[in-house]
Amino acid sequence: MNTESILGISETLNTVLVLLIIGAFALTALRLMKGPSYADRFVAIDMLTGLAVAACALTALTTGRSEFLDVAFALALIAFVATAAFAAFLERKVAVNDGRFRDNGKQKADKAVQQEAS
Amino acid sequence: MVDLIALLVKFVGVGFLLIATIGLLRFDDPLQRMHAATKAGTLGAGLVLIGTMLSKSSLDSTMMGGMTLLFLILTIPVASHLLARAAYLSGAELAGIGDADNALRDVLKRPEQPIEKQAERLDLQGMAAEADIATEVPVSADPVLCDAEKSGFVSLKDVVAPERVRFAAVGDAAPKLARRAAEFAARTELPLIAVVAVDTGYVDATDNSTETMRLIRDKVGHWLPDLRSLSDDLGVSVELVYEEGDAAASMAGVGDVREFLVLPTDGWADHGVGVATPHATKQPDGLLRVASMHPGPTLYAVDVPRAGPVTVLFDGSYDVWRALDLALVERLWTATELRVFGYVDAASRAEIEQRAADANTPVVFADPELTAPEDALLPEQMVSDAVAVILPDLPRPLRTRWYGTFWQDKISPNWRGDVLVWT
Incomplete structure (x- = not known):
């Protein structure tokens, strides 16, 4: 196999790679929908951006436009901020919920009972 | 290549x-x-x-x-x-975590349930009025209440009665709150603590913080003789606590002493001195947070106690039993009627009737068909003329004003009165 023929089929193979990544997108989307916890969904979103970066790089090859690499860079930038924001959201949600639930009241009451006993 | x-x-x-x-x-x-x-x-x-x-x-x-x-x-x-x-x-279910061998156990606090579950549970409590759901997931599945059921609803008062009365001695409502807190303390023979909690966040946010601080101290200073004479009249011992810093934390106090906390319904945002903060984006007082920051009951009191019906949002939880018990036994209000809203199973119903009878208060259970409106905790006919409500939890979010809506509007629109909560 000479270099010429590889060049010829690499166009096609790039398209195949993009299709494979679309498959990976579908699998990740499945996890995104299934959850079950918020954390699972956020991990899936994180994965989606990784896939999007790879897809952008491959698109840059199949279309021959190197602008898509800039898109990949921007996506990588945004993905970091997004993940950090999601994590902060989750932690804040916990903080807000804290003290609200019966378990908390129970702990306090248990403590009170213990004190009473001692 | x-x-x-x-x-x-x-x-x-x-x-x-x-x-x-x-x-x-x-x-x-x-x-x-x-x-x-x-x-x-x-x-x-x-x-x-x-x-x-x-x-x-x-x-x-x-x-x-x-x-x-x-x-x-x-x-x-x-x-x-x-x-x-x-x-x-977030408490997500993690394999191998949550057991005794979890190395992070003492480092990071983690809820026992995933937060999604917690949200579901709250929904269930809200919907418990619909009987079919309640039969599927009985509200009394609450572990605490199950214990109580076994022991025949032991009177919780003996176990968890407050040991001190503590009230907010800042803000415009302070003198009236003092009277209510002192009367309660006199009746229960508990010591009284007046808390002057100055929120340094607020003071620093005003244009001239030194002047604001002076105004606050003046205001408290002018009012203190009245407090002295009040406590002498009622024969209550008063301890005065002055603290600067996080006002909410100072209000809640420290330690595990169960205190009956009396707070104004509208907070102490400007400490009664009326100095506006130029860039304040939130209420500095953290009023509603305080209820969950200490182990005792919290009464958000309006100025003058009135006689009238008292409404309970009953969800079968330990907290609401405790609060209900406190209200009935200590006669916090001159209750002409006790109204119970929420799904009540037969055992709880008998128990509530028994306790209300002990306290000589007629009790009315809400029609099971009755549901609370979308943006309120209680239906209007249950609270329209009520002087007080007993809640298992404060309405969310914990802001005194949320987009201009006063927090009590979330209990029922335009309703104002006492709120007793024990979380």
Whole structure:
């Protein structure tokens, strides 16, 4: 196999790679929908951006436009901020919920009972 | 040759990406899934980028690809660390965590239930008025209440009665609150503590903080003789506590002493001195947070006690039993009627009737068909003329004003009165 023929089929193979990544997108989307916890969904979103970066790089090859690499860079930038924001959201949600639930009241009451006993 | 290598690298990269997504689907808990997604995912994306750079083999695409790669490598560890921490803190179900061998047990606090479950549970409590749901998931499945059922609803008063009375001695409502708190203390023969909590966040936010501080101290100073004579009249011992800093924390006090806390319904945002803060974006007082910051009951009191019906939002929880008991036994209000809203099972119903009879208060149970409106905790006919409500929880979010809506509007629109909560 000479270099010429590889060049010829690499166009096609790039398209195949993009299709494979679309498959990976579908699998990740499945996890995104299934959850079950918020954390699972956020991990899936994180994965989606990784896939999007790879897809952008491959698109840059199949279309021959190197602008898509800039898109990949921007996506990588945004993905970091997004993940950090999601994590902060989750932690804040916990903080807000804290003290609200019966378990908390129970702990306090248990403590009170213990004190009473001692 | 370079093209061949590029192709190979791209294929390996996409292979890693596929493996990562399969891992994401098949692993059992968020942390394991993250392990697949971040490690194999980064490697895959990185390899695809390298392959693209090799195929393109031009300077600008190599630059751009290289920068993306560098950025990915720099940020992914940070991002996944944050996400993993959040996953742990959110109480998501993690294999092998939550047992005794959890090394983080004493380091990071973690709820026993995932936060999604907590939200579901709240919904259930809200919907418990609909009987069919209540039969599926009985509200009395609450572990605490089950204990109480076994022991025949032991009077909780003996176990958890407050040991001190504490009230907010700042703000416009302070003199009237003092009277209510002192009367309660006199009746129950508990010591009384007046808390002058100055919120330094508010003072610093005003234009002239020294002047504001002086005004606040003056105001408290002028009023103190009245407090002395009040306590002498009622024969209550008063201890005065002055604290600067986080006012909410000072109000709640420290330690595990169960205190009956009396707070104004509208907070002490400007400490009664009326100095506006130029850039304040939130109420500085943290009023509603205080209820969950101390182990005792909290009464958000309006100025003057009135006689009238008292409404209970009953959800079968330990908290609402405690609060109800306190209200009935100590006769916090001259209750002409006790109204119970929410799903009440037969045993609880008999128990409430018994306790109300002991306290000589007629009791009315809400029609099971009756539901609370969308944006309120209680239906209007239950609270329209009520002087007080007993709640298992304060309405969310914990802001005194939320987009201009006063927090009591979330209990029932335009209703004002006492709120007793024990969380």
